[in-house]
Amino acid sequence: MKVLIDICVIPMGTGISVSEYIAECQKVFKESGLTHTMHAFGTNVEGEWDEVFAAVKKCHERVHKLGAPRISTTIRIGTRIDHSQTLEDKIKSVESKLK
Amino acid sequence: MKVLIDICVIPMGTGISVSEYIAECQKVFKESGLTHTMHAFGTNVEGEWDEVFAAVKKCHERVHKLGAPRISTTIRIGTRIDHSQTLEDKIKSVESKLK
Amino acid sequence: MKVLIDICVIPMGTGISVSEYIAECQKVFKESGLTHTMHAFGTNVEGEWDEVFAAVKKCHERVHKLGAPRISTTIRIGTRIDHSQTLEDKIKSVESKLK
Amino acid sequence: MKVLIDICVIPMGTGISVSEYIAECQKVFKESGLTHTMHAFGTNVEGEWDEVFAAVKKCHERVHKLGAPRISTTIRIGTRIDHSQTLEDKIKSVESKLK
Numbered sequence: 155m156k157v158l159i160d161i162c163v164i165p166m167g168t169g170i171s172v173s174e175y176i177a178e179c180q181k182v183f184k185e186s187g188l189t190h191t192m193h194a195f196g197t198n199v200e201g202e203w204d205e206v207f208a209a210v211k212k213c214h215e216r217v218h219k220l221g222a223p224r225i226s227t228t229i230r231i232g233t234r235i236d237h238s239q240t241l242e243d244k245i246k247s248v249e250s251k252l253k
Numbered sequence: 254m255k256v257l258i259d260i261c262v263i264p265m266g267t268g269i270s271v272s273e274y275i276a277e278c279q280k281v282f283k284e285s286g287l288t289h290t291m292h293a294f295g296t297n298v299e300g301e302w303d304e305v306f307a308a309v310k311k312c313h314e315r316v317h318k319l320g321a322p323r324i325s326t327t328i329r330i331g332t333r334i335d336h337s338q339t340l341e342d343k344i345k346s347v348e349s350k351l352k
Numbered sequence: 353m354k355v356l357i358d359i360c361v362i363p364m365g366t367g368i369s370v371s372e373y374i375a376e377c378q379k380v381f382k383e384s385g386l387t388h389t390m391h392a393f394g395t396n397v398e399g400e401w402d403e404v405f406a407a408v409k410k411c412h413e414r415v416h417k418l419g420a421p422r423i424s425t426t427i428r429i430g431t432r433i434d435h436s437q438t439l440e441d442k443i444k445s446v447e448s449k450l451k
Numbered sequence: 452m453k454v455l456i457d458i459c460v461i462p463m464g465t466g467i468s469v470s471e472y473i474a475e476c477q478k479v480f481k482e483s484g485l486t487h488t489m490h491a492f493g494t495n496v497e498g499e500w501d502e503v504f505a506a507v508k509k510c511h512e513r514v515h516k517l518g519a520p521r522i523s524t525t526i527r528i529g530t531r532i533d534h535s536q537t538l539e540d541k542i543k544s545v546e547s548k549l550k
Binding site (some may be wrong): 155157167201207210211214215218223224225226227228229230231232233234235236 | 254256265266301302306309310313314317322323325326327328329330331332333334335
């Protein structure tokens, strides 16, 4: 099952700035080989369900290892069985309606 | 790694009422044996990471099988390594501050 | 326009325990007079759009005032124009399918 | 109070494709004059709290008017009082850690 997700990881019990931890998650997604794009509030990731969620788990493990005692993450998950759709398809679909 | 999640599954491309699909997810969580509590906007689930996310995946599989062509789910995920905390602990902690 | 929301407020740059801040939000909702129910990952709130979002804004103001330098909140928002639905209706609708 | 949000609007009780409704929200944000950027799972918006949430409310009103009987939206909200931060600052902060 293919899945598209949008993930936002919030380390807690750390300092105010959390960019170091977010950068660690970017490394996890890069290492995973999954298609991903960061925006100002999270990262879009695309792939097979098990691979995507293995990367999500690794984000939690690595952010804890880097020093965050607590993590609060939010994920949006999209699956569909009518036809396959990539992250890029979703954006193009909206943009075509705006022309 | 223990995890607490809050999951809200939204079937798309179906009718306006989606309670049949939400009920199916409740069955999945019941079958999983995981501690869980439903509220008006989702379900709190508690357990080992792999077991909890196996149940999340099963929700998507079963809701698609029931007829929803597309699903948009949101999940809040909490992990901590300073000490273990249950769903019940979280509520008690806030309630103790309100006394 | 009536709205049902589910709100989870995460103070950042504070200690690991955040229950003091969550309790402050419970006070805000109580003061607002809006129907609300807390669960382990947030609070369901029901009411007119402007009143509900005035309370959301007040949560941010009060949690900052209490000492949190940064806040990361997530909200699920539900509106419908086919018929009115309360938080209680949503739960009953799912429970009726489980009988 | 400045706020950064990430909003994802899901029309329910419509067809499987919802890009027409998402495009309508893009028009709302454009008309609002607020800084905003769309990604595959939502839109980042930046501005004064009241202006940003006026735009959020308008999204619901316009998507209902376009024909969606029910809407399920998720929003991530960020505020901070230690110093001001734009959407662009957030991305640069992570990117600087990845160099």
